[in-house]
Amino acid sequence: xxxxxxxxxxxxxxxxxxxxxxxxxxxxxxxxxxxxxxxxxxxxxxxxxxxxxxxxxxxxxxxxxxxxxxxxxxxxxxxxxxxxxxxxxxxxxxxxxxxxxxxxxxxxxxxxxxxxxxxxxxxxxxxxxxxxxxxxxxxxxxxxxxxxxxxxxxxxxxxxxxxxxxxxxxxxxxxxxxxxxxxxxxxxxxxxxxxxxxxxxxxxxxxxxxxxxxxxxxxxxxxxxxxxxxxxxxxxxxxxxxxxxxxxxxxxxxxxxxxxxxxxxxxxxxxxxxxxxxxxxxxxxxxxxxxxxxxxxxxxxxxxxxxxxxxxxxxxxxxxxxxxxxxxxxxxxxxxxxxxxxxxxxxxxxxxxxxxxxxxxxxxxxxxxxxxxxxxxxxxxxxxxxxxxxxxxxxxxxxxxxxxxxxxxxxxxxxxxxxxxxxxxxxxxxxxxxxxxxxxxxxxxxxxxxxxxxxxxxxxxxxxxxxxxxxxxxx
Amino acid sequence: xxxxxxxxxxxxxxxxxxxxxxxxxxxxxxxxxxxxxxxxxxxxxxxxxxxxxxxxxxxxxxxxxxxxxxxxxxxxxxxxxxxxxxxxxxxxxxxxxxxxxxxxxxxxxxxxxxxxxxxxxxxxxxxxxxxxxxxxxxxxxxxxxxxxxxxxxxxxxxxxxxxxxxxxxxxxxxxxxxxxxxxxxxxxxxxxxxxxxxxxxxxxxxxxxxxxxxxxxxxxxxxxxxxxxxxxxxxxxxxxxxxxxxxxxxxxxxxxxxxxxxxxxxxxxxxxxxxxxxxxxxxxxxxxxxxxxxxxxxxxxxxxxxxxxxxxxxxxxxxxxxxxxxxxxxxxxxxxxxxxxxxxxxxxxxxxxxxxxxxxxxxxxxxxxxxxxxxxxxxxxxxxxxxxxxxxxxxxxxxxxxxxxxxxxxxxxxxxxxxxxxxxxxxxxxxxxxxxxxxxxxxxxxxxxxxxxxxxxxxxxxxxxxxxxxxxxxx
Numbered sequence: 001x002x003x004x005x006x007x008x009x010x011x012x013x014x015x016x017x018x019x020x021x022x023x024x025x026x027x028x029x030x031x032x033x034x035x036x037x038x039x040x041x042x043x044x045x046x047x048x049x050x051x052x053x054x055x056x057x058x059x060x061x062x063x064x065x066x067x068x069x070x071x072x073x074x075x076x077x078x079x080x081x082x083x084x085x086x087x088x089x090x091x092x093x094x095x096x097x098x099x100x101x102x103x104x105x106x107x108x109x110x111x112x113x114x115x116x117x118x119x120x121x122x123x124x125x126x127x128x129x130x131x132x133x134x135x136x137x138x139x140x141x142x143x144x145x146x147x148x149x150x151x152x153x154x155x156x157x158x159x160x161x162x163x164x165x166x167x168x169x170x171x172x173x174x175x176x177x178x179x180x181x182x183x184x185x186x187x188x189x190x191x192x193x194x195x196x197x198x199x200x201x202x203x204x205x206x207x208x209x210x211x212x213x214x215x216x217x218x219x220x221x222x223x224x225x226x227x228x229x230x231x232x233x234x235x236x237x238x239x240x241x242x243x244x245x246x247x248x249x250x251x252x253x254x255x256x257x258x259x260x261x262x263x264x265x266x267x268x269x270x271x272x273x274x275x276x277x278x279x280x281x282x283x284x285x286x287x288x289x290x291x292x293x294x295x296x297x298x299x300x301x302x303x304x305x306x307x308x309x310x311x312x313x314x315x316x317x318x319x320x321x322x323x324x325x326x327x328x329x330x331x332x333x334x335x336x337x338x339x340x341x342x343x344x345x346x347x348x349x350x351x352x353x354x355x356x357x358x359x360x361x362x363x364x365x366x367x368x369x370x371x372x373x374x375x376x377x378x379x380x381x382x383x384x385x386x387x388x389x390x391x392x393x394x395x396x397x398x399x400x401x402x403x404x405x406x407x408x409x410x411x412x413x414x415x416x417x418x419x420x421x422x423x424x425x426x427x428x429x430x431x432x433x434x435x436x437x438x439x440x441x442x443x444x445x446x447x448x449x450x451x452x453x454x455x456x457x458x459x460x461x462x463x464x465x466x467x468x469x470x471x472x473x474x475x
Numbered sequence: 476x477x478x479x480x481x482x483x484x485x486x487x488x489x490x491x492x493x494x495x496x497x498x499x500x501x502x503x504x505x506x507x508x509x510x511x512x513x514x515x516x517x518x519x520x521x522x523x524x525x526x527x528x529x530x531x532x533x534x535x536x537x538x539x540x541x542x543x544x545x546x547x548x549x550x551x552x553x554x555x556x557x558x559x560x561x562x563x564x565x566x567x568x569x570x571x572x573x574x575x576x577x578x579x580x581x582x583x584x585x586x587x588x589x590x591x592x593x594x595x596x597x598x599x600x601x602x603x604x605x606x607x608x609x610x611x612x613x614x615x616x617x618x619x620x621x622x623x624x625x626x627x628x629x630x631x632x633x634x635x636x637x638x639x640x641x642x643x644x645x646x647x648x649x650x651x652x653x654x655x656x657x658x659x660x661x662x663x664x665x666x667x668x669x670x671x672x673x674x675x676x677x678x679x680x681x682x683x684x685x686x687x688x689x690x691x692x693x694x695x696x697x698x699x700x701x702x703x704x705x706x707x708x709x710x711x712x713x714x715x716x717x718x719x720x721x722x723x724x725x726x727x728x729x730x731x732x733x734x735x736x737x738x739x740x741x742x743x744x745x746x747x748x749x750x751x752x753x754x755x756x757x758x759x760x761x762x763x764x765x766x767x768x769x770x771x772x773x774x775x776x777x778x779x780x781x782x783x784x785x786x787x788x789x790x791x792x793x794x795x796x797x798x799x800x801x802x803x804x805x806x807x808x809x810x811x812x813x814x815x816x817x818x819x820x821x822x823x824x825x826x827x828x829x830x831x832x833x834x835x836x837x838x839x840x841x842x843x844x845x846x847x848x849x850x851x852x853x854x855x856x857x858x859x860x861x862x863x864x865x866x867x868x869x870x871x872x873x874x875x876x877x878x879x880x881x882x883x884x885x886x887x888x889x890x891x892x893x894x895x896x897x898x899x900x901x902x903x904x905x906x907x908x909x910x911x912x913x914x915x916x917x918x919x920x921x922x923x924x925x926x927x928x929x930x931x932x933x934x935x936x937x938x939x940x941x942x943x944x945x946x947x948x949x950x
Contacts, residue, residue: 253700432516
């Protein structure tokens with residue numbers, strides 16, 4: 001005896017099944033949930049269908065069907081975004097189009113220093129493949145075990161190594177993209193030089209699935225660094241830390257791969273909340289930096305960094321420094337830095353700001369922003385840390401323990417405005433690496449100049465004529 | 476007694492003069508010629524007016540006037556392009572809009588490692604300003620004393636240091652652009668991370684003045700390399716040279732700043748045509764490389780390169796190598812490399828191909844292309860040289876001495892087709908660094924996929940609604 005199907009298929013559903021088969025549609029309710037909520041549990045929606053094609057051609061056919069039927073599509077990679085860019089709305093009318101089954105490594109070319117991968121390949125897998133070819137893929141994120149290359153490209157992912165290697169944008173040479181009408185643009189070129197017309201690649205990178213779906217990419221590989229030296233620094237003033245950054249860069253050049261900053265307050269929060277973490281220095285300091293240099297060969301790398309920091313102490317730029325003397329020691333430094341995210345979660349409600357500024361402006365900005373926050377909300381604490389080397393601060397604000405949900409929402413709106421007004425005044429960005437998604441969409445419209453917003457809208461309308469790509473996100 | 480004006484001003488001319496004044500319009504016939512012909516003397520046209528505004532605001536007003544009157548505009552920088560992209564047509568209806576009076580250095584920020592300059596600033600001037608701030612601006616071209624930053628951006632200039640520092644695209648952080656309708660987009664951000672919407676910057680870079688006019692830019696600065704080592708290598712096979720490139724990169728990492736290739740035939744041409752040049756090696760070789768490494772500090776840089784090359788000789792990868800032992804010696808190596816352009820001019824009529832390929836594919840491509848050329852035109856010589864490190868070959872063909880103008884034109888069409896067919900078959904680019912302009916416009920349409928060409932056309936039509944920006948160029 002066979003069990004009758006529970007419902008009659010709509011023509012749309014029939015066509016969808018004909019394209020991707022049963023294996024390409026997520027039907028089980030419990031499984032569906034993981035696609036309909038973002039990983040932070042902050043945004044939640046409902047998809048009409050959750051579709052997972054396993055080839056670019058099938059994905060293109062799905063897009064053609066959606067375009068013909070004017071069905072809105074929400075592209076989704078590893079669903080690890082920070083801004084709700086991959087979560088559907090609550091209408092139940094949007095198709096979630098997941099790239100997670102596009103997971104082939106199409107080519108590794110060590111002589112050309114490139115790897116060609118499909119959108120659903122995990123970032124960690126690309127790192128491994130590069131390593132096997134005796135090469136290095138530098139993008140590294142907390143979510144690297146679950147985020148996908150397609151998502152990394154759609155959001156122009158950043159992270160710690162941007163100072164040296166650039167964002168995902170700088171790491172991509174070519175793309176394959178399915179356009180909103182289902183046509184496939186094959187721009188999978190592994191070239192360092194190509195001046196044949198408009199730069200379509202960079203239009204899709206960072207467009208958060210609102211212009212098309214990236215299905216594959218040619219990525220740059222680099223020589224593998226074989227030596228590393230890591231230091232922890234204590235300093236009394238942020239301005240001095242910025243000067244130290246310039247000095248280390250002058251001395252070490254491209255060896256400098258990370259220059260991370262933590263305030264004394266951020267460090268105390270980590271020491272309070274995270275087990276097995278200790279302050280590398282004997283005395284407390286107002287500011288700390290985690291500095292890492294790397295090289296393809298070890299000709300006195302540690303001594304180079306040490307000499308540079310000794311001179312900085314002698315010149316009164318910094319107060320103290322410790323150089324990691326072993327791998328375990330180095331890992332202990334990084335454990336502190338990585339402890340800040342879980343420490344914040346445990347500490348309470350945090351209002352986040354992922355901002356970028358010209359590095360030279362940061363000390364002035366931080367003074368102004370802290371005093372502006374104190375004047376509107378004296379009872380909160382600033383948790384300031386980030387990638388000082390590339391000007392990206394996570395300038396977060398910890399609300400009082402007992403804050404109500406309503407008060408927290410109001411405080412978020414107020415603090416966002418206070419901080420972002422100052423960011424824009426100082427030539428900065430209100431979203432350095434986390435993108436716009438749903439989180440900053442209204443703010444984007446508020447802060448962008450009319451000319452820039454209008455140009456963006458012109459591009460959106462000309463490429464996504466039926467406005468079906470990721471509605472409600474970014475623009 | 477006053478001299479009466481020679482002609483009555485048209486309303487357009489009156490408005491133009493009101494915006495830029497007499498000093499902003501080039502009127503003298505002999506002076507005009509230098510704007511109406513490209514520097515190679517290959518393209519020639521006639522401008523209705525040659526306008527040189529000295530502020531972005533004045534340039535924007537000129538654009539607004541041209542847009543309202545549907546007057547076509549040809550943007551022009553230093554007029555040093557290779558593809559006729561800045562030369563007007565012969566109608567006499569196009570306004571030449573020169574950026575050469577926009578020459579202010581707006582800001583040098585050593586702590587942020589940025590310089591903000593207007594479009595008309597000479598490339599050499601940016602290099603000097605960077606140097607004064609103890610920083611390095613890496614773009615370097617033969618024309619650096621006369622080309623402008625605006626032109627470098629509009630054509631995404633390349634050159635020798637792309638292997639290490641990237642094209643002009645990678646060197647720009649922010650832009651100020653006057654749009655076709657005269658609005659000013661202020662995107663002058665000096666940020667390493669900014670994920671707030673579509674990447675407008677990269678849409679204008681490389682668009683050859685067909686989407687708007689770049690009037691200013693924030694450019695990246697780098698730590699100044701203080702040590703250099705340079706080598707000249709002889710090798711029997713191109714495939715081995717590609718392997719050597721991978722080895723040097725593995726060993727030296729980012730220290731590798733140049734890896735230039737010359738065939739034995741190219742070297743003989745230089746030795747024949749250029750005075751005071753001698754072969755650095757005792758024996759002739761089929762292929763040569765000029766390799767340069769640089770660093771912010773000299774801890775055995777020369778020994779590092781020497782050791783790497785000694786091992787390559789021992790392993791049979793290369794046959795001979797010479798390391799420059801003095802600055803004069805280094806300059807002598809570079810003089811050979813720089814001799815190839817004048818040597819070609821003296822040798823006769825040359826059909827040029829500025830192509831890029833995945834580095835790994837180059838040996839196979841060169842074999843195939845040489846044999847294809849031999850089969851259609853046995854009497855010509857290939858002059859193959861270029862930036863092997865970034866996959867860019869200047870794969871030129873020397874025609875017989877006595878070739879007629881008509882035969883040369885026919886040979887150009889045939890050779891372009893033979894070479895470019897193979898380039899595209901091998902995943903390459905028909906214009907690596909020289910752009911499209913007038914020179915490759917028909918070929919662009921021939922070789923681009925319908926999807927890509929259509930996307931480009933969509934962008935052009937949506938941004939330049941009245942089709943007044945640089946008509947007849949690129950697209």
